Amino acid sequence: MRAGRSTTVAAVAGALAAPAAEAADTGIFRKAGTSTCSTVRIVDADSAGHLRTTVTANADGHWRWTFGETATTGGASAAGDYVDVR
Numbered sequence: 001m002r003a004g005r006s007t008t009v010a011a012v013a014g015a016l017a018a019p020a021a022e023a024a025d026t027g028i029f030r031k032a033g034t035s036t037c038s039t040v041r042i043v044d045a046d047s048a049g050h051l052r053t054t055v056t057a058n059a060d061g062h063w064r065w066t067f068g069e070t071a072t073t074g075g076a077s078a079a080g081d082y083v084d085v086r
Helices: none
Strands: 006-012 025-031 037-043 050-056 061-067 081-083
Touching: 025 050, 037 050
Parallel strands: none
Antiparallel strands: 006 050, 025 037, 025 061, 061 081
16 A cells, blocks of 8 residues: 555444444554554444445555444454555
């Protein structure tokens, strides 16, 4: 991916956790070579549990979604994806 370009990141919350109408879903990024994660965006899923947002790529690192906990289900984290910015 080229630096400064926008990319769309998406997931299906229903496959991992409760519908987002009940809990917040968070896009998390960890820059390569660091151990610190940063919240990039908090997103609500649609009624089918689909998440989608657009972010700008500025650095190499790992991207993943975390899914909020509700009264009836525990939270969950998706496996991360590595983004290589050139």
